[in-house]
Amino acid sequence: xxxxxxxxxxxxxxxxxIQRVEKKLAEILAHENSAPALLQEAMSYAVFGAGKRIRxxxxxxxxxxxxxxxxxxxxxxxxxxxxxAYSLVHDDLPAMDNDDLRRGRAATHREFDEAVAILxxxxxxxxxxxxxxxxxxxxxxxxxxxxIIHWLARAAGPSxxxxxxxxxxxxxxxxxxxxxxxxIHKRKTGELIRAAIMMPTELxxxxxxxxxxxxxxxxxxxxxxxxxxxxxxxxxxxATLGKSAESDKKQLKATYPSTLGIEEARQRLNEVYSLALDxxxxxxxxxxxxxxxxxxxxxxxx
Amino acid sequence: xxxxxxxxxxxxxxxxxIQRVEKKLAEILAHENSAPALLQEAMSYAVFGAGKRIRxxxxxxxxxxxxxxxxxxxxxxxxxxxxxAYSLVHDDLPAMDNDDLRRGRAATHREFDEAVAILxxxxxxxxxxxxxxxxxxxxxxxxxxxxIIHWLARAAGPSxxxxxxxxxxxxxxxxxxxxxxxxIHKRKTGELIRAAIMMPTELxxxxxxxxxxxxxxxxxxxxxxxxxxxxxxxxxxxATLGKSAESDKKQLKATYPSTLGIEEARQRLNEVYSLALDxxxxxxxxxxxxxxxxxxxxxxxx
Numbered sequence: 001x002x003x004x005x006x007x008x009x010x011x012x013x014x015x016x017x018i019q020r021v022e023k024k025l026a027e028i029l030a031h032e033n034s035a036p037a038l039l040q041e042a043m044s045y046a047v048f049g050a051g052k053r054i055r056x057x058x059x060x061x062x063x064x065x066x067x068x069x070x071x072x073x074x075x076x077x078x079x080x081x082x083x084x085a086y087s088l089v090h091d092d093l094p095a096m097d098n099d100d101l102r103r104g105r106a107a108t109h110r111e112f113d114e115a116v117a118i119l120x121x122x123x124x125x126x127x128x129x130x131x132x133x134x135x136x137x138x139x140x141x142x143x144x145x146x147x148i149i150h151w152l153a154r155a156a157g158p159s160x161x162x163x164x165x166x167x168x169x170x171x172x173x174x175x176x177x178x179x180x181x182x183x184i185h186k187r188k189t190g191e192l193i194r195a196a197i198m199m200p201t202e203l204x205x206x207x208x209x210x211x212x213x214x215x216x217x218x219x220x221x222x223x224x225x226x227x228x229x230x231x232x233x234x235x236x237x238x239a240t241l242g243k244s245a246e247s248d249k250k251q252l253k254a255t256y257p258s259t260l261g262i263e264e265a266r267q268r269l270n271e272v273y274s275l276a277l278d279x280x281x282x283x284x285x286x287x288x289x290x291x292x293x294x295x296x297x298x299x300x301x302x
Numbered sequence: 303x304x305x306x307x308x309x310x311x312x313x314x315x316x317x318x319x320i321q322r323v324e325k326k327l328a329e330i331l332a333h334e335n336s337a338p339a340l341l342q343e344a345m346s347y348a349v350f351g352a353g354k355r356i357r358x359x360x361x362x363x364x365x366x367x368x369x370x371x372x373x374x375x376x377x378x379x380x381x382x383x384x385x386x387a388y389s390l391v392h393d394d395l396p397a398m399d400n401d402d403l404r405r406g407r408a409a410t411h412r413e414f415d416e417a418v419a420i421l422x423x424x425x426x427x428x429x430x431x432x433x434x435x436x437x438x439x440x441x442x443x444x445x446x447x448x449x450i451i452h453w454l455a456r457a458a459g460p461s462x463x464x465x466x467x468x469x470x471x472x473x474x475x476x477x478x479x480x481x482x483x484x485x486i487h488k489r490k491t492g493e494l495i496r497a498a499i500m501m502p503t504e505l506x507x508x509x510x511x512x513x514x515x516x517x518x519x520x521x522x523x524x525x526x527x528x529x530x531x532x533x534x535x536x537x538x539x540x541a542t543l544g545k546s547a548e549s550d551k552k553q554l555k556a557t558y559p560s561t562l563g564i565e566e567a568r569q570r571l572n573e574v575y576s577l578a579l580d581x582x583x584x585x586x587x588x589x590x591x592x593x594x595x596x597x598x599x600x601x602x603x604x
């Protein structure tokens with residue numbers, strides 16, 4: 001992380017935020033202590049890997065921009081991560097991407113079995129909503145709470161993440177145009193990242209222009225994240241990445257490099273990244289944390 | 303249906319209620335019209351089979367007991383049915399029960415493919431929560447709304463339905479005792495049925511005793527439903543049931559007949575059914591619809 005801000009850089013708070021969300025995740029998982037042991041174990045395995053917690057960090061950084069405390073964000077961050085974790089478990093299944101490795105270790109269906117992985121994924125999705133409905137902070141303001149739950153349901157659902165995944169599978173092995181690819185990426189990855197950033201806004205009173213700007217940032221940084229992910233797939237080798245670097249290519253997934261070529265994909269990443277940063281300008285210094293985290297996202301090596 | 307009540311029997315309103323919930327389900331599915339066509343098609347296929355809509359009917363009958371209008375119940379009923387539909391899609395997968403038939407036609411993963419079925423199930427679960435957060439009736443009273451969403455998350459999650467499914471799989475082929483079997487059934491089937499009946503109570507002011515009684519009914523009728531299901535598996539042939547009648551037996555699932563024998567299973571059904579009906583006594587005539595529907599549930603032939 002580059003300390004480019006006048007105040008303490010966000011990078012110095014990142015570990016703290018990661019601890020916060022992991023504490024909340026552990027609480028939610030432990031709260032469901034009457035779950036069968038094997039299911040519980042598989043859920044924990046899926047949630048506590050070597051995850052980068054990018055989405056929760058975006059929620060906390062968005063919270064900083066909005067002047068919110070971490071306690072207000074914990075449940076939001078955890079719910080987003082639970083949805084993300086469930087999606088990875090299901091994506092890796094043999095009938096889906098058939099990936100045996102995830103984050104440098106066996107995918108959940110390889111560590112356990114397919115049935116347990118399907119159920120653990122299902123349960124993690126349910127827990128995401130459970131997390132939001134049982135959080136004491138959010139329960140104090142139910143009107144806000146239901147709007148936040150609505151964000152999550154919209155982002156994770158058929159118009160969002162699951163829809164993107166379905167589109168992604170339907171175009172496997174086909175040459176598609178950039179418009180469709182962008183649509184797939186925006187749904188598959190973008191909508192959840194957008195929700196991570198926008199859900200905290202329900203806890204404040206942004207004016208329409210501010211909300212629009214933050215949303216523009218959110219949508220563009222989500223796309224930038226996925227283009228970076230596509231590029232990492234071709235740039236890095238398996239050891240660095242912790243999953244089979246060529247797995248997408250093997251399955252002929254539609255990616256920015258496969259659709260536009262590597263150089264143009266890199267260019268598109270820079271363009272989208274610029275659009276994201278531009279959108280933050282109206283927030284001035286308040287946006288420093290989000291800017292720093294964005295830089296981390298597009299320069300990450302895994 | 304036997305017209306055993308002084309007023310118009312519930313049986314005469316059943317079709318109307320089924321139409322209500324199916325209209326709501328169609329609305330929710332259509333609302334997500336930006337979902338990819340194949341995913342949309344698979345979701346509709348899974349939701350609009352020959353489902354008996356028992357869970358929605360229980361919500362409406364519970365609503366009648368509580369003096370609530372159908373409009374207040376529609377979203378609750380639809381959300382429960384969406385969770386039920388998603389669970390069936392995932393249960394039928396090859397890695398789970400490996401059932402090719404469901405409700406007399408191809409299971410979703412056979413009509414489409416496994417990947418689409420996994421995603422359609424995932425999406426239906428998300429839509430259940432989307433349904434509750436977007437319903438205009440519920441949005442008028444957000445405090446109630448979040449409690450209702452909490453019910454659903456608890457019932458569907460690792461302590462409830464998904465947990466029951468995981469336990470069910472973990473004991474396959476093993477001889478288990480009745481206590482464990484009861485626990486599995488209560489989770490796997492009971493918790494969602496319980497939620498179907500109890501979620502409407504959040505819209506009213508029941509006293510503690512009434513709530514306790516209705517909950518006792520709900521828990522027992524849920525168990526009765528599953529014992530009846532177990533018995534149907536061994537009593538009926540494939541043609542009548544619309545799915546492979548011996549499928550559970552083939553996989554050595556733990557059932558009441560396999561654990562206790564058919565006669566004792568029938569006896570247990572009667573006992574549990576009596577407990578359910580007894581619990582309704584304090585409601586007097588208001589419980590007629592629930593009683594009639596309960597009778598239908600335990601005497602059903604499929």
